[in-house]
Amino acid sequence: MLLGRKEEPALETTAPNTTLQARIVGLRFQPIGKIYHFDASNFSDVQTGDYVVVETSRGTQLGKIVQFVENTEHMVSGGIKSIVRIATPQDLLMRQEWEKREKEAVEACRAKATELGFSGIKIVSSEFSLDGNRLLFVYSSEEGEKTDLKYLKRNMQRLYQQSHVEMHLVGPRDVAKAMGGMGACGLVCRCCTAFITEFSPISIKMAKEQGISLTPTEITGMCGRLRCCLVYEYEQYVEARKLLPKKGKLVVTSKGNGKVVDLFPLKGDVVVELDQGGQHVFAIQDIQPLDELEALKKKAETSCEGCPEEIQVGMSKMKKRPHGRRR
Numbered sequence: 302m303l304l305g306r307k308e309e310p311a312l313e314t315t316a317p318n319t320t321l322q323a324r325i326v327g328l329r330f331q332p333i334g335k336i337y338h339f340d341a342s343n344f345s346d347v348q349t350g351d352y353v354v355v356e357t358s359r360g361t362q363l364g365k366i367v368q369f370v371e372n373t374e375h376m377v378s379g380g381i382k383s384i385v386r387i388a389t390p391q392d393l394l395m396r397q398e399w400e401k402r403e404k405e406a407v408e409a410c411r412a413k414a415t416e417l418g419f420s421g422i423k424i425v426s427s428e429f430s431l432d433g434n435r436l437l438f439v440y441s442s443e444e445g446e447k448t449d450l451k452y453l454k455r456n457m458q459r460l461y462q463q464s465h466v467e468m469h470l471v472g473p474r475d476v477a478k479a480m481g482g483m484g485a486c487g488l489v490c491r492c493c494t495a496f497i498t499e500f501s502p503i504s505i506k507m508a509k510e511q512g513i514s515l516t517p518t519e520i521t522g523m524c525g526r527l528r529c530c531l532v533y534e535y536e537q538y539v540e541a542r543k544l545l546p547k548k549g550k551l552v553v554t555s556k557g558n559g560k561v562v563d564l565f566p567l568k569g570d571v572v573v574e575l576d577q578g579g580q581h582v583f584a585i586q587d588i589q590p591l592d593e594l595e596a597l598k599k600k601a602e603t604s605c606e607g608c609p610e611e612i613q614v615g616m617s618k619m620k621k622r623p624h625g626r627r628r
Contacts, residue, residue: 323340323342323373324341324342324345324369324373325339325341325373326338326341326368327367327368327370328353330362330365333494333497333498336367337357337364338370339353339355339384340382340383340384341383342383343383343384344384347387348366349367349368350365351365351366351387351388352366352392353388355382355385356382357382359430359467360430360432360434360435361434362430363393392431399433403427403428403429406427406438406461407426409460410427410438411424413456413460417453421442422440423441424438424439424440425439425471425475426439427439430464435464436461436467438467439469439471439479440469440470440471441471441473441475454467473526474493474500474524474529476524477491477493477522477523477524478497483523484522485523485528493524493529500529501532503527503529504527507527507531507535508520508527508531510539510542512566537566538567541566541567542564542566544585545564545569545571545585546561546571548561548563548564549561549562550590551592552591553588553589553590553594554573554583554587557575557576557577559575559581562574570583571583571585571588573588
């Protein structure tokens with residue numbers, strides 16, 4: 302069924318046509334925020350960069366079109382809300398006015414939280430809906446869990462009687478994104494503030510896979526959590542390591558037998574400690590696992606039990622020959 306086109310019942314019975322004609326757009330409500338999808342089928346003249354008014358769970362909002370979704374087949378049946386209307390100059394001016402009042406609301410909420418003795422929370426930001434009917438306060442807690450803020454909420458409701466006041470808890474990464482500033486690596490602008498729209502799960506395994514030092518100061522960001530950049534090259538390292546032997550593996554090289562002691566996954570090189578001493582770097586194609594060579598020789602000997610005597614003598618000599626190429 303084509304969303305927002307109920308006056309065309311003929312299209313409702315033809316799934317392919319409705320899919321092709323549906324216009325799904327991606328909106329952002331913040332400059333570097335998550336993208337939300339809405340149906341723009343009733344507005345054929347909207348373009349990327351236009352501002353539109355939509356209804357969300359947080360009330361009436363002003364959003365900016367940042368993309369058009371080409372493959373909408375998996376979205377049409379999801380009940381995507383339609384755009385209410387294209388924003389007017391008055392809507393843009395109203396949004397600017399609410400932004401000024403949001404700063405005042407944050408200061409008022411912080412002062413009231415201090416007055417009521419809420420020392421374990423931080424008021425990060427506030428957000429009015431476009432019509433002013435809703436006021437959302439975003440806060441963080443030192444314990445990372447929801448705090449009973451009914452007294453604070455009640456006081457703020459008295460101060461902003463025309464709006465429905467809500468309190469929303471966010472994590473330390475969201476706080477760092479909202480605050481901005483320099484990154485732990487020295488970048489003037491943090492990744493989360495510059496371009497990250499959604500936070501990916503990060504684990505200590507990602508640092509280990511890439512051979513990064515596990516010193517807390519080396520792998521934690523300004524938010525106190527594992528750095529988001531640990532996920533950037535993680536998949537490449539995982540795929541590259543599949544082609545390399547594990548540490549401790551016995552291998553045969555052109556300089557003799559040895560043991561793998563270190564890896565350079567992205568370069569495809571391994572560091573081998575030779576039996577006669579010393580470490581050398583070899584490309585993956587220049588080494589061969591020792592157990593695989595021994596398995597091949599054992600298989601060759603087994604399959605040659607019925608061979609002529611001269612071939613068996615040759616195989617015996619090969620068995621006595623040391624591994625590795627001659628210098």
